[in-house]
Amino acid sequence: MSFENIIGNEKVKQMIEKTVKTNNILHSYLFLGIEGIGKSIFAREFAKMLLCEAENKPCETCEACFKLKNNNHPDLMIIENEEKAIKIEQIRYLQQKISEKPIISNRKIYIIDNSDTMTKEAQNCLLKTIEEPPEYATIILIASNENKLLNTIKSRCMKVSFNKIEDKDILNYIEENSIEGITTNMISFCNGSIGKIINVRDNKDDYLKLEELVKKLDKEDLVYILNNADILYKSKEIIFELLEYLNVLLLKTKEIEKINCIKYVEETKKRLTANSNYDMTIDNLLIKIWEEINSENYSRC
Ligand SMILES: [Zn+2]
Incomplete structure (x- = not known):
């Protein structure tokens, strides 16, 4: 998959493409926006572009792209909430891994999905890593409620804001995917979130x-x-x-x-x-x- 297949948020796409092209990669990003607008897909795509070995990233054919497709690239780690929270043990594990040099790439990428579910202890623990990350590491935090994140964490990240997807793009998506029986009320309810449209469809x-x-x-x-x-x-x-x-x-x-x-x-x-x-x-x-x-x-x- 590349950005061509991802709906909306053109500005974010441009920012990421520019970042990769100019190799001006920061150590920590915070992807912010409502649920279901593709923050997670963008983060994975960004990781793929950072880890791909080809000139034209992502090439989908190099070893890195192949491993990413099979979810077994050793230099990408995705942390998600277990039940309702991301616990301190998970962040400790991240810290242990991040100190080890990359294995097949020259970078290591850490995506923390639903990072706003990190407990206070987990956030304080992560802070140490965010303050002094290894030079090869990039951490991408994904959140829908930035109020739940410590200011000290937020201030160390580059904030990337995601907008809701426009109704016309949602309508295109519904048409292209032959989703039937979605009423205008349902589209209003989904408030520009493709994730929500999929839930409603089900x-x-x-x-x-x-x-x-x-x-x-x-x-x-x-x-x-x-x-x-x-x-x-x-x-x-x-x-x-x-x-x-x-x-x-x-x-x-x-x-x-x-x-x-x-x-x-x-x-x-x-x-x-x-x-x-x-x-x-x-x-x-x-x-x-x-x-x-x-x-x-x-x-x-
Ligand atoms: Zn590649």
Whole structure:
């Protein structure tokens, strides 16, 4: 893969290409931007360009490119969060490895994906390496929430900001990949993230069912709504995404009663995070939303 196949963020592409061409490579970079816009793919591509042995990088045919394709290049290490965090042991391992000279290349690249999940101890530990990296090393931190990173780390990195992908590029992507059944509401929900589009595609039917339910909120009685909200009761695994989508749907109606309901959705998210009874929390959400939307008719009854 080369940049030709990666959508959006032209400025970042140019920056990386220039960096490689002029061989003006820094020791630490911070790739910042929302989830699902390709930061990780860019980082891997950057690593490939730095490690490729050919004149025209990445050539896809040299030994380095071949090893990278098979995920077994000894001079590239990718660190990812285990469960929810990147722990100090992982950073200690990085430190141990980074002090060893490159094996087949003249550089060593370390990518820390979701670096904003590093614990405080892990970040403090990494700081020592970032302050005095070996001359052959480059560390690429990837993050979506820079507030979770220590200032002392951020100030040592060159910040590379990624923008959300434009709707027209998203539409092209949907067309080129023959993804069917994606509504305009779903595109708004994805907010320029291809990663999110892919998630939505995989659960498209659930998102469509939720759209149907929202359309019925001011047309059907409460019993009907409760009986036809299976999508919320049965989708525990993706409930936070669905609630986020519910907010988008409510907001897009531009009707004040519906927009008012966003506060109940937010309340529901908090309750679910606090592990309250799942079905009762959803019951409660639907009742409150229905009452809010139908308040006029409801009080008259
Ligand atoms: Zn190559």
